[in-house]
Amino acid sequence: AQTVTQSQPEMSVQEAETVTLSCTYDTSENNYYLFWYKQPPSRQMILVIRQEAYKQQNATENRFSVNFQKAAKSFSLKISDSQLGDTAMYFCAFMAYNTDKLIFGTGTRLQVFP
């Protein structure tokens, strides 16, 4: 069975600074996807970034980038130039190929201070 672990329940960062959220996972699958989702106080889960395991290049979306280490089963999210609107819960998630079933971590609550 796959598991996803987020070891940082809460983090804080000052506006304009950079913060990294950690995620590790466990699987015996070779082909899979990894995701970061953001859940602001509005409760809407928003897809932030997606990584396909067979791609060695780390995914980036504007200020958001990942550090994907397949051998170490690590998938961290870096947020550059943090903004107040980045305040949210962030969930790491795993999906094996051809399943569409997401397995989530327990989340990291990020607070961005002015």
Next chain:
Amino acid sequence: DVKVTQSSRYLVKRTGEKVFLECVQDMDHENMFWYRQDPGLGLRLIYFSYDVKMKEKGDIPEGYSVSREKKERFSLILESASTNQTSMYLCASSSPAGTVSPFGSGTRLTVV
């Protein structure tokens, strides 16, 4: 703007009541999902559906059932609500392309 709509944002029900949570998507997605979100546990999959009238159990199906009579609508049913089903419920949809998005805004259910 494509979206998933959940009919209720907040719901309070009594123990033993039959509860229906409704979810509608406007993207013609084949797949729909119901998740339960609890603090410290993240999101856990209750049921999902790959097609109309098709359903499969997720990780925590006990005490729940689902209905998908039309492609755009996926209902979660609590046959006899219990206090341990007090939680946030999130619906989502996807096409078979390896990305589950979007999600609805959630229904916060309280069973008293």
